[in-house]
Amino acid sequence: MIGSIDARVSSVRTSVEDMDRGAQFVDAVALVAVLATLGAFLFAPALTVFPFGAFLAVVLYGWVAHQANTAKLLMFLMTASTVVILGLITVYLLARSIPAFQLMGLDIVTRLQKPFWSTSQNVFSLVPMIWGTLVTTLLAMAIAAPLGVAGALFISEIAPGWVREVVKPGVEILAGIPSIVYGYIGYVIINTYMSEEFGLANFGSLFAAGLVIGVMALPTVVSVAEDAIASVPESMKSGSLALGATDWQTIKSVTIPASFSGVSAAVLLGVGRAVGETMAVTVMLPHSQALPQPLYDVFQGTETLTSLIASQYGIASGNQMAALFAAGVVLFVTVLGLSIASQLVEAHMERKLGGQR
Structure with a gap:
């Protein structure tokens, strides 16, 4: 056997x-x-x-x-x-992008003299486009970051259940609206309003584009931040309330610090959406490859890196095409930096909340 x-x-x-x-x-x-x-x-x-x-x-x-x-x-x-x-x-x-860097060297990201972008003179400087991208991103995040985090806190911590069931799907629907729709609304309504009421010299401005991009990035920030806030253990909040803290003190001292890595990731995702937005800014901006005068004037129109690529790739060739790829490299490096920054923030908060140095 x-x-x-x-x-x-x-x-x-x-x-x-x-x-x-x-x-x-x-x-x-x-x-x-x-x-x-x-x-x-x-x-x-x-x-x-x-x-x-x-x-x-x-x-x-x-x-x-x-x-x-x-x-x-x-x-x-x-x-x-x-x-x-x-x-x-x-x-x-x-x-x-190598031919563009060989032609311009560091001038492709540092040249401050006119002309900035001239195919006839074989001059390609991305400085105005980098500035336009920076300004529109800052304006967008000045709208999306505080409103997005506040909206996430309201949905997760304050709103009654029936309000949450209505608002959260609405926010997610906003995130699904195509960017060209936002751009067209911005072009028809916001550009027209600002041109008529403020008497702008050009039809389109960095401020208007930043406003629209901020509204577009808002659903992303709200959705991701709300998920991060909702993931905070209920026992932490209940313990705070049991010690006599108010709801606002609990939100301020427990919920936000515990979810800070997720909230910061939500804001950085919103920044990435703002940096990489193409169609809305392509529709709304006047496509002037020049720096605003004065530099801080957000009511003038210039160009962003994405709108430059979208508006010129169809007619570009040779060094101009290489310069557009160089703009893509700058965008790629920017988004990579944002990704690394989000990882560092998350690691720092994990060490801090874990009591490590």
Whole structure:
């Protein structure tokens, strides 16, 4: 009988080993197919369909025969593809922008003399566009950050249940409205109003664009900040109230500090939305590649990095196209810096709340 049990155990072990070998073979073939698909896409696009079809066939077989192992492989590939795509975008942006940096050097981000942008003179300076992006972002966040955090606190901590059920879906609907709709409303209503009532020299201004972008970023800030505030453990707030603190003291001294990393991430996401906004500013701004005079005059119109790319890529070539890619590099570095800043803030707050130095 013992011999029979040993034989069964040995049979099961052999079967498991065979299944493991089959799963490993499927993984290896799938990885080779993915690499072949990537290589074909980069160097022979017309042939991409063949290795991709082989990958789909292998995954389909693996899903039927080795589902758990295939699911792990697919999750790994999805995660790795994010890193690969980011790397390819970075390399492509840098490669296409090299001629502009070779032509202008550091003047592409530091030149302060006119002309700033002239295709006939082969001069391309991004200074006015960087300034326009900075000003519109600051104006947008002056609106979205305080109102967004206040709205999140109201929805999460103050509003009755029925109000929360109405307001929160409404905020999420606002986040889904296309940016071109905001831009068109801003162009027709806000630009017209400011031009008629304030007598602006140009139809469109940084102030109007910043106002519209701030309204656009507001739902993002509210939604993310509300989730962060709602994640604060109820026991912390109940303990504060049990010690005699008022609702406002609890919000100010417990809820906001405990959720600060999430709230700051919400604000930085709003900043990223403001920096990367394209269509609204493209519609509303007058596309003047020049610095405002005086520099702090937000009622003049200039250009942002995104509106520059959107308005000129269709007619650009040569050094002008390379300069547009250089604008993309500046945007990429800016968003990367914001992402790193959000990670540092989150890490700092985790150390602070955890009692570490």
